[in-house]
Amino acid sequence: MEKKVERKPARPVYPTPAGLITSIDAEGKANVLTLGEVFNLSIADPVWVGISIRQATYSHGLIKAQGEFTVNLPTAAMLDQVLGCGGCSGRDGIDKFERFGLTPIPSKHVKPPMIAECPVNLECKVVGFHHVGDHDLFIGEVLAEYIDEDCLTEDGKPDTPKLDPLIMLRGGFWRIGEKVEKRS
Numbered sequence: 001m002e003k004k005v006e007r008k009p010a011r012p013v014y015p016t017p018a019g020l021i022t023s024i025d026a027e028g029k030a031n032v033l034t035l036g037e038v039f040n041l042s043i044a045d046p047v048w049v050g051i052s053i054r055q056a057t058y059s060h061g062l063i064k065a066q067g068e069f070t071v072n073l074p075t076a077a078m079l080d081q082v083l084g085c086g087g088c089s090g091r092d093g094i095d096k097f098e099r100f101g102l103t104p105i106p107s108k109h110v111k112p113p114m115i116a117e118c119p120v121n122l123e124c125k126v127v128g129f130h131h132v133g134d135h136d137l138f139i140g141e142v143l144a145e146y147i148d149e150d151c152l153t154e155d156g157k158p159d160t161p162k163l164d165p166l167i168m169l170r171g172g173f174w175r176i177g178e179k180v181e182k183r184s
């Protein structure tokens with residue numbers, strides 16, 4: 001075995017997809033926040049996902065107050081919009097949908113809208129909240145999951161290369177590579 005080099009731990013687990021998270025204020029104005037990663041917590045029954053958000057963000061307060069958010073998984077081609085939404089705050093009155101050319105579409109079960117340009121969208125209700133070190137963890141129960149029809153295979157399964165998820169990893173942003181085995 002090659003010699004192992006100890007490094008300062010930082011975002012040590014990979015790959016996880018980047019996410020665009022929408023939330024809404026009391027007047028119904030929606031906001032978008034970029035996360036470097038979103039993750040599965042409970043996989044099938046129930047389906048719960050986790051998002052870790054810094055207290056200082058505007059979205060943190062909105063999600064805490066309203067108890068709802070949507071997760072939208074961008075494609076690698078959406079990198080500029082992902083960086084844009086993560087580089088400014090809705091607290092400053094910015095409409096990130098307008099500024100970054102994102103299209104809000106109504107959700108069925110929650111108030112925050114979903115993002116049309118993202119091929120996967122999840123409507124989530126907050127079912128848990130925990131302080132986790134330098135972030136706060138919101139646990140969201142997934143009330144509905146949507147996928148773009150043109151990202152499905154002929155037999156109706158998600159076609160991963162077409163989803164083209166954006167992966168934030170050491171050294172930058174990546175897209176997934178080739179399939180190594182046929183089992184789904």
Ligand SMILES: Cc1cc2nc3c(=O)[nH]c(=O)nc-3n(C[C@H](O)[C@H](O)[C@H](O)COP(=O)(O)O)c2cc1C
Nearest residue numbers: 033034035036053054057058059083086088089090
């Ligand atoms: C690539 C990228 C990854 C990010 N990941 C996180 C993250 O994991 N957690 C977090 O709280 N903020 C993260 N941010 C920062 C927020 O997106 C940023 O603070 C944003 O301006 C907050 O928006 P808001 O104040 O409108 O909610 C990330 C930003 C970028 C560009």
